[in-house]
Amino acid sequence: MQKLCTLFLMLAAAEASAQAFTPVEMVNWKLQAQRVTIVRDTWGVPHITGKTDADAVFGLLYAQCEDDFARVEDNYLTALGRQAEVKGEAALYDDLRQRLFLDSARAVQIYGRSPRWMKDLLHAFADGTNYYLATHPTVRPRLLHRFQPWMPLLFSEGSIGGNVSVVPLERLKAFYSQQKGTSYQAPKPTADRLAFEKAEEEPTGSNGFAIGPSKSASGHPLLLINPHTSFYFRSEVQLTSAAGLNAYGAVTWGQFFIYQGFNEKCGWMHTSSQADSMDEYLETVSQQDGKYFYQYEGKQVPLPTDTLSLVYLKDGQRQRRRFTTYRTPHGPVVGKVGEKWLTVKMMDTPLEALEQSYLRTKAHDYAGFQKVMRLNGNASNNTVFADASGTIAYWHGNFMPRRPAGYDYAQPVDGSTKATEWQGLHKVEELVQVKNPARGFIQNCNSTPFTVSGEGSSPDKKQYPSYMAPDAENYRGINAVRVLSRKKAFTLDTLIAAADDPHLVGFEKLLPSLVRDCQLLLDEPGGTLPPGVEAALPLLRAWNFNYSKTSVAQTLAIYWGERIQRLARPRVPAGQATDYISFTNFVIEHTTPEEKAVALSETIAELKRDFGKWQVPWGEVNRYQRLTGQIDETFDDQQPSRPVAFTSSAWGSLAAFGAHTWPGTKKRYGYVGNSFVAVVEFGPRVVARSVVTGGQASRPDSPHFTDQAPLYCEGQFKDVWFYPEDVQKHVERQYRPGE
Structure with a gap:
């Protein structure tokens, strides 16, 4: 009786906070929480177990909110089109774009026709989040004080973001700012200007590798899961239930399924795709x-x-x-x-997308996974797959409209005729894909699918419509084929080494063009070079194009490469291809020897100004730092940070670390790139290792705020504790939601 009174007093106190939750809701949530166990291992990773899948989802959302409620809320502010209510007028057109495609009234309708099993999961999503708020009255949401079960149906596909974000905001602003009552004066959005702005952005994306039994030292298939996102965009979790759920991997804040990960029998890795799905x-x-x-x-x-x-x-x-x-x-x-x-x-089937995202986590083999893909609910991703039976596979895209021939769908088409209308969707079996290639490996690094398994084992471009795979090759793709081809048999350790291969393919042609052109200037009668260049050239000539924390040549090459690209980019004719490889060739051909040499001299002067010398090792300027845990992190040269050798994926760095200077800093601090990274071996027992950017928790006072940073910065991984007996050997805390 005393325990019961204590329970109701606790519930009443929680309800008395700013959250409008009823006593009946609180009692029901407390009862559901009793069916959930959360075990935090010694890295802070939550292993969540429920009696049903819905119970597990309830615990997952509760645990996510514990780790970073701000990011959970922020993702739903984006999905709801309500960012301007907290960020101000600058976010108004982001909200408009979101609401043009997705709105809450329609999400409620879709919820109403959802199958019972999905409604159970949707309610568990809302209840787990709301129970966290109810039991944490000191947490102050910026806007969302109650989460609703229809909210996950606001996404155009099963992951945060989807295709809506590719609609150019400047074009949208230019059109809708003409209306009465608006004050925004948008610049004219020309195609070349939009392409220029896109080229200036730090590349995101992902790497996925699958190794078949023929290239595995153990004879068991291996999988690399390496999403490149903004830092802390996803967290690491394990989700299990007595109903057969057992998935481990990366989950996006506020979602209730493992987005990139594995179960006991198979694993899946999604890479961003340029397959034309809209x-x-x-x-x-x-x-x-x-x-x-x-x-x-x-x-x-x-x-x-x-x-x-x-x-x-x-x-x-x-x-x-x-x-x-x-x-x-x-x-x-x-x-x-x-x-x-x-x-x-674009794709507009939120229910099917969410169903596919969840059900694939329970697939156990190639046939089961492909069956789930027939929901055609994935519009922006490719999939790298491996299963315990020894199958490895790749699909380029998923939701793929069938278009009439005779039109260039890379450009806007005539909307006044039915001749340009979609003619249904391509079947999954018709997509660009590969299964068990002869060379024994699959890679995709946001690049063309026609090199996924190297020469002779990749799909044939001539067999597919051009709109299925307009993706260009990139330097990561070239490097991936190189490192996966040259080794006969992989282990987890050598797969990690392959994922961290230091070679920067992007400089193989660009840097020799600088050295050659400088020599041309010296060979002229009375030839000279700008200040500092002659002293720096020997370092650049000797560089092996591998990244290293101690490399001065890498610092010079990257600073110079960025500078010469900025010089050349405005010269690219409108409509000309701007992928990394073609742009490198353009830079070489459309900058003069004098311009290349002057750019290096200016780089040397910049380094002297900022660091007192130009001989600066890369690790001194390229840093990892986490100070606040806020969504918009701040950086400070006077505060502790860690050196990082790997760099922007634009140069072909397989391990990606996008960094730049920030207000008040001279050093560069990372903000995008490697996030959750894992390698998995599918033998009789799953063996896996992983690492996340920094740590599991977003609070600076948590021991898991940056406990993984030393591993992350050195390209090292921790053991994954997948089985209950292994988890129990490494328990930091075991509890139920609300305790």
């Missing part, structure tokens, strides 16, 4: 008597409109702006090209 349409729009019409098959059809009322924060006050929005059956209007209005058509 199309732009040019709409012929006219105005008659104050109303808009679009043309279709020779007829004038009334253009559907809607009013979106968006709230934003300005000077501490909530303001509201209303937008009149438009759409055709192709999708919402997102801008103009000349006098044509532009609409976007």
Whole structure:
């Protein structure tokens, strides 16, 4: 009786906080929590067990909120199109873009027709999050004080983000800022300007490797899981239930499935894809008597409109702006090209996407995994796969519209005719793919699928429509084929070494062009070089193009490479390919010897100015630092940090570490790249190792804030404790949600 009274007092105190939760809800959540066990291992990784899958999901969301509630909330502010309510007017058009494609009213409708098993998971998602808020009254959400079960259905596919984010904001702003009551004056968004801005961004993406039995020292297949995301974007968890769930890997904050990971029988790694799963349409729009019409098959059809009322924060006050929005059956209007209005058509099946994302975690072999893929709910990813039976496989994309021949779908197509309409979807069996290639390995590094297994074992480009795989080759892809081809048999250790191979392929042609052109300048009558260049050239000539914390040549090469690329980028003609390899060739051919030499001299001067000398080892400028754990991290040259040898994937670094200087810093600090990384061997027992960026927790006072940073920065991995008997040997804390 005393325990019961204590329980109700605790519940009443929690309810009395800012959260509006009823006593009945609290009692029900407490009862569900009794069916959940969370074991934190000595790295802080949560191993969550429930009686049912829904119980496990309840515990997962509770544990995620413990580790980083701010990121859970932030992802749903994005999905809801409500970032401007906390970030201000600058986020208004991000919210508009989101709401043009996905809205809460429709998510509620989709929830209503969801199958019972999915509703159970959706309720567990909301209940686990809300129970965390109810039992942690000191946590102050920025906006979301209650989570609803329909919220995960706001994503255009099963992962945070999806395809909506590729719609250019500047084009959207230029169109919708013309309306009365708006004040934004957008620059004209030309195709070459958009391409330039994209080229300036730090590349993201991922690496996935699968090793078949023929190239495995043990005869068991191996899998590398190496997503490149913004740091701390995903956390490491294990999710199990008495109903057969047992998945380990990376979960995005606020989602309730293992996004990239493995179970007892198989593993899956997703890499970002350029497979063309969405199309732009040019709409012929006219105005008659104050109303808009679009043309279709020779007829004038009334253009559907809607009013979106968006709230934003300005000077501490909530303001509201209303937008009149438009759409055709192709999708919402997102801008103009000349006098044509532009609409976007993309995958719009949130339920199927969420079903696929969850069900693939319970697949046990190639056939089962491929069956789940027939839901066609993955629009932005490729998949690298391995299973315990020895099968390795790769699919390029998943949701793939079937298009009529005769049109260039890389460009906007005519929206006034049915001749450009999608003709259903390609079957999974029709996608660009490979299964058990003869060379025994698969790699994808956000590059073309036609080199995934090297020469002779990769898919044949001529057998597929061009829109299925427009992806270019990149330097990571070239390096991956090199390192996977040259070794006869891999172990977990040598697979880790392959994933951290230090060679920077991107400099193999670029840097020799600098050395050659400098020599040309010296060979001229009375030839000289700009200040500092002649002293630096021997270092660059001797460099083996491998990254190292102690390499001065790497520092010179990267600073110079970035500078010469900035010089050349405005010279790229509009519409010309800007992938990394073709752009390197362009830089070599369209910068003069004098410009290359001057860029190196300016690099030397920059290093002297910032560090007092130009002979700066790469590890002194390329640093890992985590100070606050906030979503927008701050960096400080005066605070402790760690040297990192690996670098931007743009240069072919398989282990990716995107870094730059920040306000007030001279050193570069990483913010994107390797996040959750794991290697897995599928034998009679699963054996795996992993590492995350920094640590599991987001609080600086937690022992798991940066406990993995030494491993991460050195390319080392910790053991994964997958089986209960192994977990029990490394328990830091065992508890139930709410305790």
